[in-house]
Amino acid sequence: MTHPTPAILTRYAQGGGGLDDASLWSIEVHLDTCADCRAHLATPATADLLERVAVSLDQAIRTGPAPTPARRPALSVHRRWLAWTLLPWLAMTVAVVTCGVVLDFAQPSLPSLVLLLAPVAPLPGVAVSWSRRVDPNWELLATTPSAGLAMVLRRTLAVLVVVLPVLLVAGLSTGISVALTLLPCLAFTACTLALGAFVGVRTAAIGLGLAWSGAVLLPSLATESLSPLLRPGSTALWAFAAVAFAAVVPLVATHFRRLRSGA
CATH class of the missing domain: 1.10.357 (Tetracycline Repressor; domain 2)
Structure with a gap:
């Protein structure tokens, strides 16, 4: 597996300046399957944002209404x-x-x-x-x-x-x-x-x-x-x-x- 270079990942994280559409698409596809490259992109600010989103979702699930039981299929x-x-x-x-x-x-x-x-x-x-x-x-x-x-x-x-x-x-x-x-x-x-x-x-x-x-x-x-x-x-x-x-x-x-x- 060929990984993007740290320089390319940095440019991608900064908005993709100078990278063409094909390069951006290939990087995104690679990031979907490569945890190491995703970890390289993670910054303290990104980690903090993800943590706050996770806490917010957990709180919304606990305080929100109970799930509605699944209805039977239309074929009664x-x-x-x-x-x-x-x-x-x-x-x-x-x-x-x-x-x-x-x-x-x-x-x-x-x-x-x-x-x-x-x-x-x-x-x-x-x-x-x-x-x-x-x-x-x-x-x-x-x-x-x-x-x-x-x-x-x-x-x-x-x-x-x-x-x-x-x-x-x-x-x-x-x-x-x-x-x-x-x-x-x-x-x-x-x-x-x-x-x-x-x-x-x-x-x-x-x-x-x-x-x-x-x-x-x-x-x-x-x-x-x-x-x-x-x-x-x-x-x-x-x-x-x-x-x-x-x-x-x-x-x-x-x-x-x-x-x-x-x-």
């Missing part, structure tokens, strides 16, 4: 579990299922609307639970370690916590099999997440909802005959589907990170 717990824009969709789902119960009592000759709606009941909520188009905090959340599959699972659970009890009450009040009410709901939710790893949760939810409506819901209402998929013998099939799709979701967890913008 409720934002990890729930987007407030999801609430209207959950309210709509509850209202639709309630209408299904009313129609089941009003038109007992028609296939049960509760059964027909149960598989797709959570899909609107799941579709918007992790979507940049709906969640105003998406840009903030997408950059956190809790994003990706962990975030999708938490918000999907928040949706199911609301939807499953509503379906359970609807099924019990209309005398419908609890298994046929809840198992299709869980199977479609798990299928949405499994497909969502590749095409985005929102796209998967919309696609499955349209497919169910076109293949089962509308034909059942048109023919006034319940689809074989929702008859008592189908419970084992729905249980298998729910378990199978749920097992696939952890296997494709990394895809949620790569497709966050489409989720």
Whole structure:
């Protein structure tokens, strides 16, 4: 290491007279890492000034207000579990299922609307639970370690916590099999997440909802005959589907990170 000469350090301490900008910059860089040269510059007046500054700072710290506790990051717990824009969709789902119960009592000759709606009941909520188009905090959340599959699972659970009890009450009040009410709901939710790893949760939810409506819901209402998929013998099939799709979701967890913008 090359040290500045005492003469150059003296000129630097006196204001840098006669030294060009490059020399001044190199001396300052050197002083940042060299304690010996800094000690050479220290004069009794400089040492006294530093001592008085240190005493003043210590006194200000002792007599000043206590430090304010650090606030939690803006990413609070409720934002990890729930987007407030999801609430209207959950309210709509509850209202639709309630209408299904009313129609089941009003038109007992028609296939049960509760059964027909149960598989797709959570899909609107799941579709918007992790979507940049709906969640105003998406840009903030997408950059956190809790994003990706962990975030999708938490918000999907928040949706199911609301939807499953509503379906359970609807099924019990209309005398419908609890298994046929809840198992299709869980199977479609798990299928949405499994497909969502590749095409985005929102796209998967919309696609499955349209497919169910076109293949089962509308034909059942048109023919006034319940689809074989929702008859008592189908419970084992729905249980298998729910378990199978749920097992696939952890296997494709990394895809949620790569497709966050489409989720």
